[in-house]
Amino acid sequence: MKKTKRILSFFLSFFLLPLPVHAVVKAPEKTCHSYVVMDAGSGNVLFGQDENKKIYPASTAKLMTAIVCVENGDVNSVIKTKGKIVHHTTPGTYNIGIGAKVKYTFKELLEMCLMSSSADATDSLAVGVFGSKEACVKAMNKKCGELGLTSTSFDNPVGSDIGAGFKKTYSTASEMAKICRYAMSIPLIRATVAKTHGKANGGNIEFNTTNWFLNGLAGYDKKTYRVIGSKSGTTNAAGHVFIATAMDGEGHEVICAYFGNVSKESTFISIRSLFDYTFRKYKKGKLLLSGSNYDVRGDRKYQKAYEAFASLNCYPSEQDGKFYPNLPISRSQLGTMIGKAGGLSDRGDLRRFVEANRNGKVTVRRFALLLQDLYPVYYTGRKERKLLSGSLGMTNAGRDEKEAMAGFLTGGFAVDDSCKNADHYVTRGQALLMTDVLADYQMRYAASHARITGRKMVAVYKLPMPVILFNQKWTNYLMAQRAGMQTE
Numbered sequence: 476m477k478k479t480k481r482i483l484s485f486f487l488s489f490f491l492l493p494l495p496v497h498a499v500v501k502a503p504e505k506t507c508h509s510y511v512v513m514d515a516g517s518g519n520v521l522f523g524q525d526e527n528k529k530i531y532p533a534s535t536a537k538l539m540t541a542i543v544c545v546e547n548g549d550v551n552s553v554i555k556t557k558g559k560i561v562h563h564t565t566p567g568t569y570n571i572g573i574g575a576k577v578k579y580t581f582k583e584l585l586e587m588c589l590m591s592s593s594a595d596a597t598d599s600l601a602v603g604v605f606g607s608k609e610a611c612v613k614a615m616n617k618k619c620g621e622l623g624l625t626s627t628s629f630d631n632p633v634g635s636d637i638g639a640g641f642k643k644t645y646s647t648a649s650e651m652a653k654i655c656r657y658a659m660s661i662p663l664i665r666a667t668v669a670k671t672h673g674k675a676n677g678g679n680i681e682f683n684t685t686n687w688f689l690n691g692l693a694g695y696d697k698k699t700y701r702v703i704g705s706k707s708g709t710t711n712a713a714g715h716v717f718i719a720t721a722m723d724g725e726g727h728e729v730i731c732a733y734f735g736n737v738s739k740e741s742t743f744i745s746i747r748s749l750f751d752y753t754f755r756k757y758k759k760g761k762l763l764l765s766g767s768n769y770d771v772r773g774d775r776k777y778q779k780a781y782e783a784f785a786s787l788n789c790y791p792s793e794q795d796g797k798f799y800p801n802l803p804i805s806r807s808q809l810g811t812m813i814g815k816a817g818g819l820s821d822r823g824d825l826r827r828f829v830e831a832n833r834n835g836k837v838t839v840r841r842f843a844l845l846l847q848d849l850y851p852v853y854y855t856g857r858k859e860r861k862l863l864s865g866s867l868g869m870t871n872a873g874r875d876e877k878e879a880m881a882g883f884l885t886g887g888f889a890v891d892d893s894c895k896n897a898d899h900y901v902t903r904g905q906a907l908l909m910t911d912v913l914a915d916y917q918m919r920y921a922a923s924h925a926r927i928t929g930r931k932m933v934a935v936y937k938l939p940m941p942v943i944l945f946n947q948k949w950t951n952y953l954m955a956q957r958a959g960m961q962t963e
Contacts, residue, residue: 482511487607494916505745508714508735511648512753514727515656515720516772516792517785521753526649527626530734532591533708533716535651536634536644538658542605543614544581547756552581562594568594568841571682574949582663583675590665591682591848594633601632608632621938622657624650633932638712651909655705655718659728660773668720687718698725699754704767705730715742721750726794728767729753734829765917766792770799780911789815791903797931800904807833809906816910817917824848840868840876840897842909843883847875850920852882860955868897887914 500842504524508530511523520526571593573579579596580689584603587596601611627650630643646654646693650866658664668878671689685695688702695702703726707717714735722728731749734743749889756762765788771777777800781790791808804812810829814820828845854862862881863869869880879899888956892906893899899908 490527499643500761503752504735505733505747506725506741506748507733507745509648510733510745510749511647511652512732512749513732514653514728515659515730515769516767517788518653518656518772518782518789519765519786520649520652521729522764523648527647529626529645530647530651530716531644531713532634532646532651533636533710533713534634535587535655535706535708535718535732536629536646537592537597537632538651538706538709538718539615539618539629540611540632540653540662541585541664541667542654542658542661543611543618544585544588544600545617545661547614548604550581550585552586553578554581554599555579556595556599557602560598560602560608560782564594564598565631565633567637567639568593568633568635571680573599573680573750577676579675580859581666581767583673585663586667586670586673587675587680587682589664590670590673590684590686592707593682596955597633599710599720604674607898609955622653624653626650627654633783634708634710636710636712643863645704647665648732648734652730653733653822655720655730655732657718657773658891659705659730662770665704665769670705676936682817686717686719687739687743688788689746693740693747695747696751701731702750703728715836716963717738717742717746718744719750719752722767722796723754723757724794725766726792726796727764728796729764729770731875752956763788766790766798767796768792768798769796771798771904774800777907780908783911783914784812785813798903798907800902800907802903803836803900804903804906806831806837808903809837809901813907813909813913817913819849822849827946837899837901837906838871839883839889839899839901842877842901843887843897844876846886846888847882848944850882850916852878852885854878854881866895868899872897887912888916921932 500522502524505524509525511526512521514521526736526818528928542959554572555578555601556575561573561575564570567766569592571587571591573595584596584600587593588600598608601608605614611632612629627646628643630641634644635641651755671684681798685707686704688695700721702721703720705718709715715738717736718732720728720730731741733746736745755892757764767783768790789812810825815824819825853922862884863877867882879926889895889911894905
């Protein structure tokens with residue numbers, strides 16, 4: 476028995492080696508503290524230079540301020556500024572002069588924060604939402620924990636650092652890219668950083684973006700991609716910094732977080748060259764880019780399921796960067812999703828399902844029949860009737876359809892009540908959640924479809940190798956098994 480456990484432990488150790496997330500391309504050398512280029516759709520780092528080195532984010536920290544204010548505040552509210560806030564911003568920061576005891580809308584303060592990088596507007600927004608700058612900072616650091624950022628800390632909302640006596644504001648290029656990726660999934664922030672010009676207080680205050688790509692001060696190849704926003708910054712400790720987001724005509728979104736060049740001009744020149752390099756390598760097939768899908772990658776309902784398989788590039792997306800979770804999914808799109816995520820791409824029954832009508836919509840009934848083809852299950856008549864008692868559209872269903880629908884419901888694939896109607900068209904969002912359920916279902920199916928031969932358990936159903944290698948839930952399951960064996 477001990478020998479068997481040692482063999483199995485070795486097998487698991489072999490197959491559970493961490494998979495590389497960097498693509499096989501050379502990272503161009505740049506004269507800066509660090510930089511990273513990230514595929515926004517999947518969150519994978521494509522390449523970088525000292526991307527995990529400690530840096531000071533300067534005003535790119537305002538992206539996190541914006542995140543917590545949007546998520547915790549009333550975006551339709553009006554905020555009255557306070558003299559003790561607007562007149563006591565960090566020395567050396569840029570203030571637009573919003574004045575004390577003046578009413579601004581939440582969105583006006585957000586625009587001045589992100590577009591002009593105004594410290595007085597940023598602090599006023601933070602205090603307007605949280606009551607104090609300290610409470611805002613607490614929310615910022617809490618959000619870092621939620622996002623799994625272990626090398627990032629903030630002690631003020633505007634991005635001041637050690638040069639101004641703030642010793643607990645720091646990060647890495649990699650983690651600031653993650654913050655930007657999350658911020659760009661929030662529609663209000665995404666729309667704000669894409670603007671070039673703004674007005675506040677009835678037009679008494681006008682301001683422009685600090686993003687040279689947007690205001691025309693830094694040129695780039697707009698036929699290949701377009702810069703859609705994000706945030707700049709500068710301090711003596713940080714140097715000139717900028718986190719830029721670009722998207723090509725196919726809906727691929729790329730983030731470049733660049734920290735510490737000697738001038739603003741050289742910063743934008745370097746970022747442009749990195750974007751050029753990235754999209755050129757993609758066109759040549761040297762890099763894999765995912766669809767942006769910003770409307771689901773940060774959505775609380777879909778984010779966890781989306782992240783599980785985003786790196787497999789298996790989700791449909793559109794040129795505008797949206798996933799559109801409420802659209803009906805096609806057979807081709809569903810086939811790609813469950814094929815790659817479940818390691819089922821080589822299954823003949825899945826290919827036949829897709830090729831029968833590639834652009835056809837998929838009803839719950841048809842999905843259930845596909846599932847039955849992939850993972851056959853059987854029920855007694857009494858149990859089947861009990862399982863189908865709460866479903867719709869099964870009055871005239873055949874025997875095979877009833878059995879398939881019973882398996883669909885038992886497997887947990889009815890991700891909401893509409894999925895209990897056999898005639899309902901499966902949406903992209905529902906398919907996304909169903910694909911996540913499939914990961915658990917495969918494990919349960921593999922575990923339950925086995926037989927005992929003597930003292931050995933022989934699997935009747937074997938999971939395909941891609942599932943073992945790429946399915947994070949399956950990996951966690953095997954790791955837990957290995958940990959249990961090693962303690963015995």
